[in-house]
Amino acid sequence: MSQASSHIDQHDPSHIRNFSIIAHIDHGKSTLSDRILEQTGTVAARDMQEQLLDTMDIERERGITIKSQAVRVNYTADDGETYEFNLIDTPGHVDFTYEVSRSLAACEGAVLVVDATQGVEAQTVANAMMAMNADLEIIPLINKIDLPASDPDRARAQIEDGLAIPADDAVLCSAKTGEGVHDLLESIVYNIPAPVGDYDAPLRALIFDSYFDAYRGVVALIRVVDGCVRKGDTIRIMQVGTETLVEEVGARKPSEIALDDLSVGDVGYLVTGLKDVAQVKVGDTITLKSRPATKALPGYRDVKPMVFTGLYPIEGDQYEPLKEALEKLALNDPALVWEPETSHALGFGFRVGFLGLLHMEVIEERLEREFGLNLLATAPSVEYHVLKKNGEMISLHSPQEMPDPSEIEHIEEPYLRVKILVPPDYVGPVMDLTNSRRGTFVNMNYLSSTTVEVIWEMPLSEMILDYFDRLKSSTKGYASLDYEMAGYKPSKLVKLDILLAGKPVDALSFIVHADNAYNRGNAIARKLKEIIPRQMFEVPIQAAVGGRVLARTTVKAKRKDVLAKCYGGDISRKRKLLEKQKEGKKRMKAIGSVEVPQEAFMAILKVDD
Amino acid sequence: MPYEPYKALYIHIPFCVKRCGYCDFTTHAIAQDDVRIDEYVEHLVIDIRRSAKAGDLSEIQTVYIGGGTPSHIGLSRLSSLLYALSVSVDLTREGLEFTMEANPESLDERMVRDIWALGVNRLSLGVQSFDDEVLKVLGRAHDASKARDAIRVALERFENVSIDLMCGIPGQSSTSFEESLREAAELGVKHISVYPLTIEPHTRFDQLVLAGELDEPDEDTEAEHMELAERVLSEYGFTRYEVASYAKPGFESRHNTAYWTGVPYLGIGRSATTMTQNGERRMRVTDGEVVDDLDRRQMEAEDLMLGMRLSRGVSDERLSKACEFIPEALAAMEELAGEGFVDHVEGRWIPTRQGWLCGNDMYSRLLELAP
Numbered sequence: 001m002s003q004a005s006s007h008i009d010q011h012d013p014s015h016i017r018n019f020s021i022i023a024h025i026d027h028g029k030s031t032l033s034d035r036i037l038e039q040t041g042t043v044a045a046r047d048m049q050e051q052l053l054d055t056m057d058i059e060r061e062r063g064i065t066i067k068s069q070a071v072r073v074n075y076t077a078d079d080g081e082t083y084e085f086n087l088i089d090t091p092g093h094v095d096f097t098y099e100v101s102r103s104l105a106a107c108e109g110a111v112l113v114v115d116a117t118q119g120v121e122a123q124t125v126a127n128a129m130m131a132m133n134a135d136l137e138i139i140p141l142i143n144k145i146d147l148p149a150s151d152p153d154r155a156r157a158q159i160e161d162g163l164a165i166p167a168d169d170a171v172l173c174s175a176k177t178g179e180g181v182h183d184l185l186e187s188i189v190y191n192i193p194a195p196v197g198d199y200d201a202p203l204r205a206l207i208f209d210s211y212f213d214a215y216r217g218v219v220a221l222i223r224v225v226d227g228c229v230r231k232g233d234t235i236r237i238m239q240v241g242t243e244t245l246v247e248e249v250g251a252r253k254p255s256e257i258a259l260d261d262l263s264v265g266d267v268g269y270l271v272t273g274l275k276d277v278a279q280v281k282v283g284d285t286i287t288l289k290s291r292p293a294t295k296a297l298p299g300y301r302d303v304k305p306m307v308f309t310g311l312y313p314i315e316g317d318q319y320e321p322l323k324e325a326l327e328k329l330a331l332n333d334p335a336l337v338w339e340p341e342t343s344h345a346l347g348f349g350f351r352v353g354f355l356g357l358l359h360m361e362v363i364e365e366r367l368e369r370e371f372g373l374n375l376l377a378t379a380p381s382v383e384y385h386v387l388k389k390n391g392e393m394i395s396l397h398s399p400q401e402m403p404d405p406s407e408i409e410h411i412e413e414p415y416l417r418v419k420i421l422v423p424p425d426y427v428g429p430v431m432d433l434t435n436s437r438r439g440t441f442v443n444m445n446y447l448s449s450t451t452v453e454v455i456w457e458m459p460l461s462e463m464i465l466d467y468f469d470r471l472k473s474s475t476k477g478y479a480s481l482d483y484e485m486a487g488y489k490p491s492k493l494v495k496l497d498i499l500l501a502g503k504p505v506d507a508l509s510f511i512v513h514a515d516n517a518y519n520r521g522n523a524i525a526r527k528l529k530e531i532i533p534r535q536m537f538e539v540p541i542q543a544a545v546g547g548r549v550l551a552r553t554t555v556k557a558k559r560k561d562v563l564a565k566c567y568g569g570d571i572s573r574k575r576k577l578l579e580k581q582k583e584g585k586k587r588m589k590a591i592g593s594v595e596v597p598q599e600a601f602m603a604i605l606k607v608d609d
Numbered sequence: 610m611p612y613e614p615y616k617a618l619y620i621h622i623p624f625c626v627k628r629c630g631y632c633d634f635t636t637h638a639i640a641q642d643d644v645r646i647d648e649y650v651e652h653l654v655i656d657i658r659r660s661a662k663a664g665d666l667s668e669i670q671t672v673y674i675g676g677g678t679p680s681h682i683g684l685s686r687l688s689s690l691l692y693a694l695s696v697s698v699d700l701t702r703e704g705l706e707f708t709m710e711a712n713p714e715s716l717d718e719r720m721v722r723d724i725w726a727l728g729v730n731r732l733s734l735g736v737q738s739f740d741d742e743v744l745k746v747l748g749r750a751h752d753a754s755k756a757r758d759a760i761r762v763a764l765e766r767f768e769n770v771s772i773d774l775m776c777g778i779p780g781q782s783s784t785s786f787e788e789s790l791r792e793a794a795e796l797g798v799k800h801i802s803v804y805p806l807t808i809e810p811h812t813r814f815d816q817l818v819l820a821g822e823l824d825e826p827d828e829d830t831e832a833e834h835m836e837l838a839e840r841v842l843s844e845y846g847f848t849r850y851e852v853a854s855y856a857k858p859g860f861e862s863r864h865n866t867a868y869w870t871g872v873p874y875l876g877i878g879r880s881a882t883t884m885t886q887n888g889e890r891r892m893r894v895t896d897g898e899v900v901d902d903l904d905r906r907q908m909e910a911e912d913l914m915l916g917m918r919l920s921r922g923v924s925d926e927r928l929s930k931a932c933e934f935i936p937e938a939l940a941a942m943e944e945l946a947g948e949g950f951v952d953h954v955e956g957r958w959i960p961t962r963q964g965w966l967c968g969n970d971m972y973s974r975l976l977e978l979a980p
Contacts, residue, residue: 559832562968564804564853567868569882572900578973
C-alpha cells in the first residue's frame with residue numbers, strides 16, 4: 001500500500017514530537033501505548049488488541065516488551081494544530097536496558113510512568129537516570145489511579161524526593177479506563193521540544209533498531225537528525241561502510257505506510273534489501289553516498305552478555321537447525337552471542353551468552369516454540385577470569401573449560417552493584433538473603449518514609465541462582481531491583497563435579513565458592529536424586545571437588561513399573577498412558593546408560609541453601 | 610471386509626452404595642431405590658434386545674456384568690436384566706462363562722440362588738482385603754466378616770468364585786496382605802485378581818496424596834507384595850496366568866482372556882467399550898466415541914503387547930505372523946530378551962520376573978513397533 005505523505009510540512013520539524021514511554025516492569029506502559037493509539041484514532045477501537053505494540057507471542061503472553069517499536073500518531077491538539085507524534089515503546093525489564101538507551105537517543109522527551117499503587121521502583125530510577133543523561137524532557141505520569149489502592153500523592157512525593165523530578169504537573173492517568181490520556185497528549189505537545197536539525201545539511205540518521213524481514217531484507221528503524229532520505233537514494237552506513245539502495249521509507253501507524261521521504265526530526269523505517277543485519281548495525285549513522293556527512297552521530301556501546309548457558313539439541317540431528325535458529329534470532333538481537341561447545345555427556349551444542357536470565361528464558365522459549373526445537377539447557381554460569389601460574393589470563397564461559405587446579409594462580413568473578421528499593425520493614429530479610437549470597441553491604445538511603453534504597457555488591461553468579469525470585473518472596477513482592485556491572489574481583493572458587501554411576505558428567509558441573517562447595521554439593525546430590533527417575537539398575541550420584549567426594553546419594557533400581565488392570569476400555573487408556581510415558585522419555589537425555597530428565601541440568605537453580 | 614462377530618459381551622452397571630476414595634471408574638453413589646437405576650436398567654434391556662435382533666449376540670461365548678456394583682441394584686432389577694439376557698444370548702452354549710460382579714455388603718443367599726437360576730455361573734467379589742484396618746483406609750462399605758460371609762454364601766451355589774485383593778495400600782503390612790491371600794485360598798475361591806493400589810487423578814486419594822495426608826504407594830512395597838502373591842498363591846495351587854490374575858487350573862477367566870487375545874467384544878451401558886475388528890482394522894468405541902482406530906500393523910503390535918502380559922506369552926508362530934506385518938518385531942523381541950524382560954523357552958516368548966514387575970518398558974516398546 002502506497003500513500004502520499006500526510007504530515008504537515010515536509011521539512012519543518014516544529015510539529016514533530018518524538019518520545020518514549022519508560023517505566024518499571026508492569027507499571028502499565030504497554031497499556032498506555034495502546035490507549036494513545038486508540039484516543040488519537042490511529043487504531044479503531046474495534047481493531048484494538050491488548051498490547052498492540054508487543055508483536056511477539058511471548059511478549060503478549062508474558063506481558064513484557066522485549067523489542068523496541070516505533071509508531072507514528074497524528075494528534076490534533078486543543079490549539080487546532082495537528083502534530084506528528086513518534087512513540088517509541090521500550091522494554092521495561094532490567095535485562096533489556098540496552099534497548100531502552102538506544103530508543104532514548106531517538107527522542108526529545110520521555111513519559112515516565114509510575115504505578116500509583118506501587119510508587120517509584122528500582123527500574124523507574126534506572127530509566128529516569130537514563131532519560132536525564134540523554135537530556136530528555138521528562139513528563140511524569142502517575143498511572144492506575146482507578147485502582148482502590150492507588151496513592152497518587154505518595155507517588156508524586158517519591159518522584160520529587162527520589163528522582164528530583166518536579167511532579168506538581170504530573171499527569172494523573174488510568175491507562176486502563178483512558179482517564180487522563182488527553183491531558184498527557186496535550187502535555188506532550190507543550191512540554192516536549194520539537195526536534196532541532198538542519199534540513200539543508202547532509203543526511204544523518206541514527207539507526208536505533210534493525211531487523212531482518214525474510215521478504216524485504218534488512219529493515220532499519222531510524223531517526224533523521226539532519227537532511228532527508230528518499231526512496232531510490234543510495235545510502236552509506238558510515239561505520240560499517242555498507243552502501244545500498246533505499247527500497248522504501250515510511251512510518252508505522254502502526255501498519256506500515258510508505259512515504260516519499262523521511263526528513264529532519266522524523267522517525268520511521270527504511271528498507272534496504274540487504275541480507276545481513278550486521279551490515280546495518282544498530283547505533284550506526286546513515287548518510288547519503290552522493291553527499292556524505294563528515295561526522296557520524298554518537299553511537300552506543302556494544303552490549304555484553306552476562307549469563308552463559310549450554311544449549312544442546314535433544315536429538316543429534318537438530319544441531320544444524322539449532323545453529324540456523326540462533327543465527328536467525330541473532331539477526332534481530334545483537335546481544336545474543338554463541339560459540340560451538342562439545343560436551344561428553346550431551347554431544348554437540350552451543351555456549352550461548354545472554355543479557356540476563358529473562359533474556360535467556362525468552363530465547364529458549366522462542367527456539368522451542370518458533371523453531372520447533374527440543375532443547376536441553378545447562379545451568380547458567382558467568383564469565384570467570386582465571387589467572388594461570390604461567391601468567392596467562394583466560395576467560396571461562398563454562399565450567400568445562402576450568403584448567404587443572406595446580407595451574408591456577410587465582411580466579412576472578414564478575415561483581416554487580418545492586419540497587420534494591422524496599423519498604424523499611426523488609427530491610428532485614430533483604431540483608432539476610434543478600435548476605436547468604438556473598439553480598440557486601442555498601443550503602444542505604446531513605447528515598448521517602450516508605451522506601452529505602454539499599455546498595456550492595458554481590459557476585460553475578462549468586463544473582464543468577466534464583467536471587468530475584470527469592471528477593472521477591474522474602475519481601476512479599478515489594479522489593480524491586482536494578483543492577484550494573486561492578487568489575488571483577490578475586491574469589492576462592494572451585495569446580496564442583498557431579499558423577500552419575502561413577503562417571504563425571506561435564507554438563508552437570510558448576511563453579512562454586514569453596515566455602516559453599518560442601519553444602520551445595522550435598523543439596524544438588526539430594527535434588528538430583530529426586531529428579532532422576534529410578535532406572536533398571538542402581539545409580540549412585542556423587543558430588544566431588546578435584547577428585548574428593550563431598551556428597552553421595554543413590555537412585556535405587558526400579559522395582560515395579562507395570563499397569564495391572566487392562567480390561568476393555570482400559571486398553572485404550574493404557575495405550576495413551578504408555579504413549580505419554582514415551583513422550584516423557586523423549587524429554588530425557590541418555591547419559592551413558594542413565595536416562596536423565598532435562599530439568600536435572602537446571603537443578604542447581606532449584607536447591608535451597 | 611465384513612467385521613468379525615462379537616464373542617464377548619460386557620454390561621456396565623454404574624452404581625454403588627458409596628464411592629471409594631481410590632476409584633476412578635464410571636460409577637455413582639446413589640440409593641438403591643433411586644428411579645434413575647430403574648431407567649438405566651430399562652435402557653440396558655432395550656439395548657440388549659436391539660443387539661440381539663441385529664444378530665450381534667449370536668456368537669457370544671462370555672458375558673460379564675461389571676460395575677460399579679451390579680449387586681447394588683437389587684434382585685428385582687437384576688432379574689429383568691438377566692431375563693433379557695437369557696432370551697438374547699444362548700446361555701446354554703457349551704463352555705459359556707457368565708460372570709457377575711458383586712460386593713459383600715449387597716450379596717445375600719437369595720441373590721446368590723436367584724442369579725444362579727437365571728444363568729450366572731461365575732461370581733466375582735470385590736473383597737480387597739480381610740483386614741478391617743485396611744478396608745477402612747480404602748473406605749469400603751464392608752468389613753472382613755461380611756466378606757467371609759459373602760464368599761461362603763457364594764460358594765454354596767457357585768464353584769467358580771473369584772475375588773479381588775489389593776496390595777501396596779498405605780498402612781497395609783506384608784503380613785496383613787499375606788494373611789488375606791491365605792485366607793482367600795483357604796476359603797476355597799478359584800480365582801484371585803491382585804492389584805496394587807494406584808492413585809488415579811481426580812480421586813479423593815489423589816487429593817489426599819497432594820495434600821500430604823496420605824502416603825503415596827511405595828514402589829518397593831508394591832513389588833514385594835506382587836512377588837508375595839505369586840509365592841503364596843502357588844503354595845495353594847494357583848497359577849499366575851496374567852500380570853494381575855491367578856487361577857486354579859481351568860478357572861482362568863475366559864472373558865478377560867478375550868480382552869487380551871484380540872477377540873472382538875461388545876460393551877453395553879455407560880462407558881462400556883466395544884471392540885470391533887476385521888483383518889484390516891480394529892476400532893474401540895466408548896460412549897459413541899472412537900477411542901482407538903488401529904491398522905493391521907498396530908493390531909499386531911497391540912496383540913504382542915497384550916500377549917506379553919500373559920504367562921504363556923507369545924508363540925513363535927504368533928510372532929512370525931506378526932513379522933509378516935512388522936518385520937522388525939523379531940529383532941525387538943530378541944532385544945527385550947537380551948535386556949532380561951523376556952525368555953525364549955520351548956517355542957514361546959514369555960515374560961521374566963523383570964518382565965512381570967517392570968513390564969511398562971516392554972509394553973511401550975512393543976507398541977512403538979507400529980506407532
